[in-house]
Amino acid sequence: MNYVIKKVLNSSVVLVSDHENNEFILLGKGIGYGKKVGESIDQSASNQIFVPVENTKSKQFEELMDDIPIDILTITQEIIVEAQKLLECEFNKSLYLILADHLNFAVQRVRDGIVITNRVFWEIKNYYPKEFKAGLMAIYMFEEKLGITLPEEEAANIAFHFANATMGKQESHDTMKYAKVIGEIINIVIFSLNRNVDRQSAHYMRFVTHIKFFVERYFTNSMLNNQNDLLYNQMKSAYPKEMAVALKIKAFLEQKYGTPLTNEEVTFLVVHIARIMKG
Incomplete structure (x- = not known):
């Protein structure tokens, strides 16, 4: 396919567009040498790298290309x-x-x-x-x-x-923030249980995985929210220590971030905390 050169950024980098005015960056040694704006260029050579660019960010690309080898x-x-x-x-x-x-x-x-x-x-x-x-x-x-x-x-x-x-993530996804909160929640669990936890066990790894998805749901307003509290009440009665830890997490998150946990999310926290206790 042929593209039209919009700007020669340097001898190895050119900004091009297709027939629908979508912008792309072509990278390859010497592909911009002697080229001029408006000329056609064939994106077919095996040594070229083809990078789609959002039109709103083409100026950012241009500025960066001057500094990046x-x-x-x-x-x-x-x-x-x-x-x-x-x-x-x-x-x-x-x-x-x-x-x-x-x-x-x-x-x-x-x-x-x-x-x-x-x-x-x-x-x-x-x-x-x-x-x-x-x-x-x-x-x-x-x-x-x-x-x-x-x-x-x-x-x-x-x-x-x-x-x-990663495609499909919410725009508000912030890995640094999520990682910090995951660590805070796990610390609450470990210190509250006041016991050694095998961090290599399958129960612990499943717990970490659950907390990762739980934190993502919490910050993207997609928490589990079954209005039937039957299971919640059963877990509260059967696992009072684990429920106390889950409620600590609920209080911590609500105080720090302002969003209360649903009873269904608390219930599943109890389930995974109980598995760690058994592990």
Whole structure:
């Protein structure tokens, strides 16, 4: 397919549009050399990288392309392709712009010897293990192809971008915020139970998974809300200690974020807390 050049950003990056005026970035060594605005260009060479761009963000792309080396742009696209395979998902188009900028800045920090601590590294590593694995893959690709060693902490930063960019997520999805709240809830459970919890057990891993989905429902106003309180009352009677912990979580969330939990959500918290107790 042929595209029309709208702007030559540098010798290796051009901004083009199709017949419906959708904008795209073409990357490839030398593809912009000697080219002029208005010329046609064929997006068919195997060494070219093709990135769709939201029209509203083309100016952001143009500004960033002046600062980001072609090798960073190229590795960013390769990382995104491999991460989508690993996570079996499709990312939002905006990820390319965000991740390329982040990786370029990460390289600059490494070269300048600047270390920035990720305050939710542990939470992301443990509560978003698939995304973290994809983040590790990204830093391995960086070292293999560019000879640049990024710290392991960068895997969590990259995982954060992957989690936020997954197609189908609500616009309000904020992985850093979610990870922090997940950690707070789990700490409430562990300290309230006052006992050692096997963090490698199947019950614990299921509990973490439940809390992840629970937190997403909580912040996207999609909580479970069966009006029949029969099961809630049964759990309250059968598991008083676990119910007390669940009500602590309910009070914590309502005080901090202002949204009360439904009885059905409290009921399922009790179920998973009880499983940890047995595990």
